[in-house]
Amino acid sequence: MFKLNKRIITILLSVMVLSTFLFMAFSASGSSQTATSYSYNGTAPKYVFMFIGDGMSFAQINSAEAYLGKAYYEDKKVDVRRLNFSNFPVAGACTTFDATSFCPDSASTATSLSTGYKTHSGTINMDVTKQVKYKTITEMVKEKGYKVGVISSVSIDHATPAAYYAHQPSRSNYYDIALEMANSNFDFFGGGGLLQPKGKAGDQADVLELATKNGFKVVTNKDEILGLNNTSGRVIAMNSVLDSSKALPYEIDREKSDLSLADFTRKGIEVLNNPKGFFLMVEGGKIDWACHANDAGTTIHETLAFEKAVNEAIEFYNQHQSETLIIVTGDHETGGLSIGFAGTGYSTYFDKISHQNKSYAEFDSVIKEYVSKTSKDNAKLEDLLPDIKAAFGLITSKDKDAEIMSDMVLTEYETQRLRAALAQSIVPKSDRKYTDEEKVLYGGYEPLSVTLTHILNNKAGIAWTSYSHTGVPLPVFAKGKGESLFVGYYDNTDVFKKLSSILKLN
Ligand SMILES: [Zn+2]
Incomplete structure (x- = not known):
């Protein structure tokens, strides 16, 4: 009998101590103050x-x-x-x-x-x-x-x-x-x-x-x-x-x-x-x-x-x-x-990034130059493929290096995305009318450049959620x-x- 009482008291005491701890923990978590130290006893660094x-x-x-x-x-x-x-x-x-x-x-x-x-x-x-x-x-x-x-x-x-x-x-x-x-x-x-x-x-x-x-x-x-x-x-x-x-x-x-x-x-x-x-x-x-x-x-x-x-x-x-x-x-x-992309699952290929040797901003200049000498009806992705290969390492299956650089070959889906982006890039910025989907696809950036970096990054297993x-x-x-x-x-x-x-x- 005495033994049992002792056990009940021990349990009650444990519950009381535990609830005090939990109360303290919840009180702390409910505050916007962070528990961090500012106390420093040394001399100031020079x-x-x-x-x-x-x-x-x-x-x-x-x-x-x-x-x-x-x-x-x-x-x-x-x-x-x-x-x-x-x-x-x-x-x-x-x-x-x-x-x-x-x-x-x-x-x-x-x-x-x-x-x-x-x-x-x-x-x-x-x-x-x-x-x-x-x-x-x-x-x-x-x-x-x-x-x-x-x-x-x-x-x-x-x-x-x-x-x-x-x-x-x-x-x-x-x-x-x-x-x-x-x-x-x-x-x-x-x-x-x-x-x-x-x-x-x-x-x-x-x-x-x-x-x-x-x-x-x-x-x-x-x-x-x-x-x-x-x-x-x-x-x-x-x-x-x-x-x-x-x-x-x-x-x-x-x-x-x-x-x-x-x-x-x-x-x-x-x-x-x-x-x-x-x-x-x-x-x-x-x-x-x-x-x-x-x-x-x-x-x-x-x-x-x-x-x-x-x-x-x-x-x-x-x-x-x-x-x-x-x-x-x-x-x-x-x-x-983020490191990880819906299209690559658990795989990452950071080595693909090393093919890039120009920023999106430099590639914008390449596009600007192309747009300045090409009419809207004559623009085609094929004209820009050598520049795309040189800047990002991305190639089509028809490229002479398609076999040795097979991991850099654009899929049909990716090629379609580039064609759609070029169709916007060829239009003066003020004349571009975006659908809600295009707003998410391009943000405020040059459609072809940002689509190229998205594709290269995604191939590497890297993704973005915001501009x-x-x-x-x-x-x-x-x-x-x-x-x-x-x-x-x-x-x-x-x-x-x-x-x-x-x-x-x-
Ligand atoms: Zn910023």
Whole structure:
């Protein structure tokens, strides 16, 4: 009898303890607060790198790793080659939603990373009423004596770089953003150019002249950029080779003699290097653009160019291990990229991506050239097959290499899709009338180019779900002083909070 009572008491006690635990667990899960640590007892790192792969989440990173691992296919062994930053000692993950959307933009997400606040998509470092300006981490460290650098492969007035120096109700205020750069007390701006250096109508004071008056050295020539060092003073360095959006060319299209994102990162480090320390933000901005266009080959090459830029920071870290922190993350995912496709099931063929040697954007130029000399009634896919083979490796069964490149032969279904896409590409953009299905097939892109990348990507076992940003979480990789705070699953605003704790900013 006594024994039984003892057992009942034990069971009752266990139930009570368990329900207390469950209550605590459910209370925690019902809150939007994440259980993450901001407490840091060490001294602040002197050198801080913040790398942001725009549009880069797990699938972008892992598809680059699978692409690099493709050599193993030869002996049928699947493997990946890790990117340098996915090998960092610490990894965490963060959510990216903004004040009004689970599919946020770069303005609001970079605001969260640089100030710790949520805001509207399109807004840079201001609150949802667009009245209150938020102080950025770069302004805070500048006050502490650090030098500050901002680098991007897209134009330096674009949303992500702007979030590290500007405060604007709209990311489209390119001139006002550039004015904030010219009037800032920061030390290095590098990479792409400016979209509106003289205002929207081109009738306002030249921002670069103002910057020069304010003590910046403006350099746009490759040799001058390569000659920069820590005696150059405050610098704005813009690549001499820029696309129509004032961005560096896609890595897949870049002439090897032209400067890369890694070159700008190395120069940024050399200009900023000083005993009081520096904070350098580097954005791989065109990972996002390639993902919007659903072009996996170009995305992978952009991600690898970003990895090379990170390598410059790792080399610096190796010289200053006890004083350096490197963070690598994204701002949001773009394109809904997935490894795996309905048409290929459990199989992937990343080696097929290596046939691509032009971006969708370069192929758009090929189409433009063809359209300029071909009438609508005379256009036929056969005319473009040599260009398609050269750029994407895709061939028809009639091609002379059809036997040796059998895995690159277009199916009848794929060929039909290309014919339908060409029928749209041959029509001036303003005259194209899309069905609902065509809207999903082409988005806002050149129909033939986007159909080619879709087909090549799908053959490789890669698929896309959107031409926009998605709401999937991002990885956060950390290496160096304070790295342990970045373990766990938290929010993008926490990245700022952790950094400001490590840098003793609060
Ligand atoms: Zn985007």
